[in-house]
Amino acid sequence: MYLSYLLINVGEDPDRPRPGRLWLRNLYRVHQRLCMAFPSAVQPEKDPEFLLPYQPCGFQDPRPERCTVSTGTAAPPRACAVAAAERPVHVPRDAEHNFLFRIDPQTGGRAVILLQSAMRPDWDYAFHNARHILAPGVKPEVKPFDPCFAKEQRLRFRLLANPVRKVSSRSVDVAGKPFDQRWMGKDIPVPAAALDKWLKRRAEPGWSAPKNSEGKQSPPGFRLVGIDDIQPGYVYVNDKRDQGSGRRLRSARYEGVLEVTDPANFRNTLARGIGPGKAFGFGLLSLAPAQIPAGAP
Secondary structure (H helix, E strand, O other): OOEEEEEEOOOOOOOOHHHHHHHOOHHHHHHHHHHHEEOOHHHHHHOOOOOOOOOOOHOOOOOOHOOOOOOOOOOOOOOOOOOHHHHHOOOOOOOOOOOEEEEEOHHOOOOOEEEEEOOOHEEEEEHOHHHHHEOOOOOEEEEOOOOOOOOOEEEEEEEEEOOOOEEEEEEEEOOOOEEOOOOOOOEEOOOOHHHHHHHHHHHOOOOOOOOOOOOOOOOEEEEEEEEEEEEEEEEEEEEOOOOOEEEEEEEEEEEEEEEEEEEHHHHHOOOOOOOOOOHHHOOOOOEOOOOOOOOOO
């Protein structure tokens, strides 16, 4: 795997935003541009200067509805550099496929994008026609990332998640009342009072994790030692350009300490990410060594 750090040109004056600040406001555009760092094998050959309009079929876009080709007769979109037979095919996120990212605010109003990927990104190609988005004079940094974990190892973590729950006939709202039928089967934001329970549930051995590329499920491979801080909020997205008002997604930034219970399964969790909304910057688990006092439980 690889870790990338992209410092964005947001400018010093919020009242006079730089292009990077405007770009970060539309997470659809952010995700689209990040996908451009993972071109298919023939995309740079057929469009070396990146002059053709962006087409998802030429890049490793992790959304299945954007990349999956169900038949060999599918015609490529107009002005697409990649033939149907050469398009990347969607597979579940794992140690070999796709990427996770998160936008982190920095001191002085700056912003950095942290991105974890299975393949080495080509940032020169991705920003060939949009270098003004990046901070001037600062190239994206890419480092190989091959973590090794040990059982009972404790780590500090940071996670920006999209905590939601699916409504069923047994669900009740914050007032203890059953949901209206129109909400059945839909995802709704988790209340602020239950955000800690949402994450603790995903650390339980019996949690039904998403299937990997082999169609198998694996436990999360870690337990929560403690959650130090939860910052609830919402992220606003709009995929209709200037039409409509878009929608908002529940967000929660978690910080705390976890303990590895199964190194192999935990590595799978790290590669997959945690929770939904990964195309909007959710799910990336950042880790650092934990300073645990002697004699601590």
